[in-house]
Amino acid sequence: MQECGTYQATNVYREANYVADWVASFAAHHSGGDPPSLTPSRFKKQNGSGDDVFAHLFAASLDPDSAPLSPKLRILKSCLIAGEILYGLFLLSSSPTLAEIACLAGYDYVVVDMDDGSGGIAEVFPCLRALAASRTPAILRLPELSAAWAKKALDLGPQGLMFPMIESPGAAELAVSFCRFPPHGVRGSAHTMVRASAYGIDNGYLARVDEELLVMCQVETAAGLVKIEAITGVEGVDVVQMEPLDLSASMGYLWDPRNRKVRDAMKEAERKMLGMRNKLSAAKGGDAGERGPYLGGLAMPHDRAENMKMRGYHMVMGAVDVEIFWQAAVEDVRRWRSAKVDIGEETRK
DSSP states (O other), X not given: OOOOOOOOHHHHHHHHHHHHHHHHHHHHHHTTSOOOOOOHHHHHHHHSSOOHHXXXXXXXXHOTTSOOSOOOOOOHHHHHHTTOOEEEEEEOSOOHHHHHHHHHHTOSEEEEESSSSSOOHHHHXXXXXXXXXXXXXXXXXXXXXXXXXXXXXXXXXXXXXXXXXXXXXXXXXXXXXXXXXXXXXXXXOXXXXXXXXXXXTOXXXXXXXXXXXXXXXXXXXXXXXXXXXXXXXXXXXXXXXXXXXXXXXXXXXXXXXXXXXXXHHHHHHHHHHHHHHHHHHHXXXXXXXXXXXXXXXXXXXXXXXXXXXXXXXXXXXXXXXXXXXXXXXXXXXXXXXXXXXXXXXXXXX
């Protein structure tokens, strides 16, 4: 398996120091001081990597017509096309701090939830900024299949939208249309004033947005499983996202995703989805399948991420931030309360 080039924490901080040096030199140069001292060759010598992002930044400082001075995020769709398997985190807390920790830990992407939990546009916006600062792609999960929600979310600039409760190809077609500008969709065209286009600074946004944005359809009910092949075949659907918890509830097994009937239904749906993906690939010349649609899902205690990878999943969310925290907190308290010591015991020895 190829890796998506995730930055480790040490690299982030090391590069941040060089960026700070470069920014200071840039400011001095444009205020009449000495020219920038952090040249591409000097960065390569000092950093050992010669990252062309910094070469681009230096060139842009001397060329007013160059692209904006901002390191680019990795593009999830490009990673998937290259055959990479992506590992992500589900952010339920709407906490920018936990979002930043997730980036530094090395997740390939983070899904910021606006469906479950208390997160809305105002709450997730700081999370997206924290993720962008650490160069980790964000996906927004919407609370419903809605053009208004999709428009607001897209204007924030995520790399993907996850639409919940998709149960038919018609619903999938609506999801795609909400992500496309006219005449191919119904997205509002205020792109020159919103964060998605760097507030209009990014002149190339319109030319590439459709190629970079992931349209993700959650199939999470028994009705959706029946139509999963048709949903997979909808033009513009990039990821079919399986979700076992709501599926188990819709099948009459509330909070019992490990029930044998639920697990069998999931595996049959996975088989049908991947089979349709292969058919689409063959119909388009044999290699089009590398461009999707892709299979995504959420790992569970009974269905670990590595098992999902072996079954053909392309995107796997391995954990939920709130769950990681409460498990650690409960274990910490358990250790304290189970300690067999008396107050002042050590001082009496």
